[in-house]
Amino acid sequence: MLTPDNPQLSSPTDRSVRIAAAVLLPTVFGFFVVRHIWVLPEVNRERPTVSVGLPGDTNHIENQTPVVAVEQPTPQVVQTIELTHRPVFLRVSQTTSVDAAGATLALSHAPLEVTDVGRIVADPLAFAPRSLPEREPQVLHKELADAAELNLYGDELDSKRRFNNFKLDVTAEHEKFAAKQKKVSQLATRGELARRRARTERGRRDIQAEISAALYGTADPFRASFQPLKWWMNGRIDLQGLPLAMGDDCRWQWVTTAAGNG
């Protein structure tokens, strides 16, 4: 029979203690196991790989995110920080001197200076200019007048495609090229008298017109159009690797080059 004097029997308080111990001890043990084996390493992995510690007080830094100042904020700096701190906030300030309590961080792209302890607040715009230079029109004028001047007949303009806003449907042009080549050939036959005609200004214009008309929509009409006399004298038109030459028989011919074009 169970009596209060029987030492085998537990009081409700004792039972509670045992139950609590049975539950709490493994929980506490598990907590420490999990914390030290799993959580802390993870936490540590997310901490900055750079040393941002104040001298002799690294724990303090671990618990609070430091505030750093970026002398020259760039996206790369932010990116570098982002890789080491998650989440990252960087506050940049105009301060360039290292705070008395601070340490210098040398990251790959810019020096960072620890100036305080707190959150890292990322603000790449802190050094963004508050105003932009306003130049007088005459200054702008002079600046523009110094830009390189190109001339149609100069060597500089070897291809209009090198300009940022060149407009020509190049693919379509080259697709049409084969069909037009036949027409050019027919024109070339008619051009047997070209050399004779080219002795006069009118004749040269006619030749230019014929060739330009034939070449329209076939290839870059640029050279063929602006230098009729020059290519007449050179006996050759260089059309984006599609050279055209006037042969000895006064016919316009597509010339096969060593590279196999033509």
Next chain:
Amino acid sequence: MGDDCRIDSSQAEELQSVSATFQMFRRNLLKLSDPVAKEAALLKAVKDQRWHYRHIPGLMQVLSAEKEPLRLELVRILAKIRYPQSTSALARIAVFDLSADVRAQAVDALQKRQPEHYRDKLLSGLRYVWPPAADNAARALVSLDDRDAYEQLVEMVREPDPLAPFQTADSHWAKNELVRVNHMQNCLLCHAPAVTSNARVTGAVPSPYDPLPRVYYNSPGGFLTRADVTYLRQDFSVVHAVEEHGPWPEQQRFDYFVRERQLTEQEAAELSQHASSEVYPQRAAVLFAMRMLRTNESDDGRPSSNELLLLSAD
């Protein structure tokens, strides 16, 4: 030829009508000898004329290189024409005009327009190789308080210096450069020659050995170009004094373009020895716009987590 370089027949007719109108104006001015009176008369003629949206390309071509009063009038005309093309033209003026007054008027006019119609122009201005254009674009975005452009600005901060050399697809080193071309000496650089008699809007190729023709477009005889076919459109135009101008006027119009120049081997070798700078005017302009637009938005000046994600994302 492709459609990119050609305007359709109705646009060509409108271009012709603008050119004919200005020819008429200039013919009427021939009797005036005083340049100031001439300019005033031209301004009045432009003011009195009725313009509509189809005239915009012609007006931009003719008036954007004129003196400041006419450029201001151009802005007023564009401000009255509420049309996407006029919005785009105003944005171009806000970026490239040399006069702060003209730019300010253009930005004022843009206040009443849809940002979608001018934002791209202003953003591309921020990457222009001529730094003052980038500054103007940044100021315009800030004046217009275009906060919706902010995310694109964040992306642009990451862009390299537009003047920095780069490698082309064929592994050559090249560089973008601002270049200028004399407008009257290089007709066939930008336009196709007129080889048929039915070309709509034609212009004579002037000879550098003769005085400029009083009538330029639709002039008879000589080598002609087609104004309805344009391979190259200038970004902006400025009139400069020319030293050896011969029979042509001293003040001549220059068109500005950006061209990609392949660098010589020596230039490329020198470049490899210099690290590229992370501080350049176009980036400063972008950062300025970001800062001002953000300041407008929040007082604490702190970036949102979204900004950071954008800034740090690859």
